[in-house]
Amino acid sequence: MVDLCYYEVLNISKTSDKTTIKKAYRKMAMKYHPDKNPGDTKAEESFKAVNEAYQVLSDDKKRELYDRYGKEAANQTSGGRGSARGFDDLSSMFENMFKSGFGQRQKPxxxxxxxxxxxxxxxxxxxxxxxxxxxxxxxxxxxxxxxxxxxxxxxxLGRCSSCDGVGEIHTQQGFMTFAQTCPHCQGSGQSATxxxxxxxxxxxxxxxxxxxxxxxxxxxxxxxxxxxxxxxxxxxxxxxxxxxxxxxxxDEHYERHDDDIYLEVPVFFTQIALGCVIDVPGLDGTLELKVPPNSKDKEHFVFRGDGVPNVNSHRKGDFIVQLKIVYPKTIDAKQKKLLEELQKSFGIQSKPNEKKFQDILKKAKNWFK
Ligand SMILES: [Zn+2]
Ligand SMILES: [Zn+2]
The missing domain is CATH 2.60.260.20 (Urease metallochaperone UreE, N-terminal domain)
Structure with missing residues (x-):
């Protein structure tokens, strides 16, 4: 079979809009439908080609891919049930045809x-x-x-007693009567005795x-x-x-948002003051995290491309580390002494509140006169 382009298969121009595509599809699908061409393998192949073309051209995303990269690209995109669209449309089309044209109900x-x-x-x-x-x-x-x-x-099977073999039952709502498929026999008119x-x-x-x-x-x-x-x-x-x-x-440690991974990393307050390097367990091994001095609580550090591979594109998301500064719950006498010494060594710098409030307090004296 000659490998025609999708537009050729449906016999339409490349600039056709959706309505034109649908019309063309219906026309071609009717022409090559297996029910109309029993045993004709050529017609069967054409029918398949028509369906394939329609599945791609009726889907904006797939059509764009097809126009740019060709058949393979368009048919690679997953998107649920790839083959359903054409046939679904077709079956409803035949159903309509039978309903209007021949007054027949679809076989239950x-x-x-x-x-x-x-x-x-x-x-x-x-x-x-x-x-x-x-x-x-x-x-x-x-x-x-x-x-x-x-x-x-x-x-x-015998005649369904619920609908008396008709396949539908009638219900009254106000002055209107509605027909519905008999739930007992699913419309077949027959049920088990x-x-x-x-x-x-x-x-x-x-x-x-x-x-x-x-x-x-x-x-x-x-x-x-x-x-x-x-x-x-x-x-x-x-x-x-x-x-x-x-x-x-x-997972109890890792948090996943789409293709990104978040991990909270506890860092001790002295590590934050001094700066440090931490080994972080990444998805593909250890990641080296350099924490500069004076980093903030909840600060994020991003490892680009160390996250989760996207299920479709395989491109990896990011691995994001969030710092959590940890302070000691208690300190012993020796640690207290060391901290006091440290405090003293900073001089006035160690009391930023005093410096800031001095000016305010001076002014405040006048406020209450
Ligand atoms: Zn019935
Ligand atoms: Zn059985």
Whole structure:
């Protein structure tokens, strides 16, 4: 197949706006849709190309990347479910077509669960920064064999008694009547007269499974990893995707803000007065922190690029040290003497308050006359 550029695939100009792109996509997708071209592999390839082009050109970010750097760049950006957009639009388009054109309802699905599913995965603080391979174990739904996912004994269905086989029920609100899909049969008009004993009438069974997944360096809470084809299974054997939602555990010392790391470093008051060099435990080894004399409490020192690698760009954030000046809780007699000597050695400098207040006190005498 000739590798056409995305604009050529949709037969539009490079300056086309969103509406034009969408229109062009619909036209081309209809033309090459597999339902209209059964067994035509050329049409199938064109259909795929049309979808790929639309996924990129309908997304401002991806389109910009594509215009500047080409196909590879545009398709590399993750952004949740890359392949969903084109097909979602398409299915709603067909649904509309059938609704308006043929007056038919979309065929209700014969099972009661979503195919895509999500699990939560806890990751240790350091594992999230460094990346790790983890084993996930979870359970997914698969259609019950004995009842062919119907939930009915031996798979035998009868007319749904809730909707009398119509598939929808009517509710009255004031003088208006609303039709809604029958919740009992999900619109199929059929329901089980006797429950399947293997699945308790649910139509599915749950299966435990486990596999290893690579958690990339730099993930953070709220990130989702999509694992294709590991979700729930439909009666036609099609399988949804598994989404792994990452939860990163907190650390007692390090604080993470996006790709930056904060660490509080306690420094003794004499170290602050004299200046000092401190070994700070960084993420990739020891960082040498030079604390100049007279640094302030809560002062920040930034190690650029010693933070967390960004999960997408791999560029590292910063490692930020915050000083915490520590004073002795008690002092013994010898230390007291040393401090007094030190105090005395500074002369008038050691009593900045006296110097400052002398002038004020002089003036104050006149205030109360
Ligand atoms: Zn019903
Ligand atoms: Zn069953």
């Amino acid at each position: 699905k014969s099972y009661s669960y979503e195919l895509d599913m999500m699990i939560e995965l806890q990751v240790e603080f350091i594992q999230a920064i460094k990346g790790v391979q983890k084993e996930v174990s979870y359970s997914y739904k698969t259609p019950c064999k004995s009842c062919k996912a119907t939930g009915a004994k031996d798979g035998k 006797a429950r399947c004993s293997d699945c308790g009438g649910q139509g599915f069974e749950t299966k435990e499974t486990r596999f290893k997944v690579d958690i990339p360096a730099g993930v953070n809470s709220g990130n989702r990893i999509r694992v294709g084809g590991k979700g729930n299974i439909a009666p036609d054997r099609s399988r949804g995707d598994l989404y792994i939602s990452i939860v990163v555990k907190k």
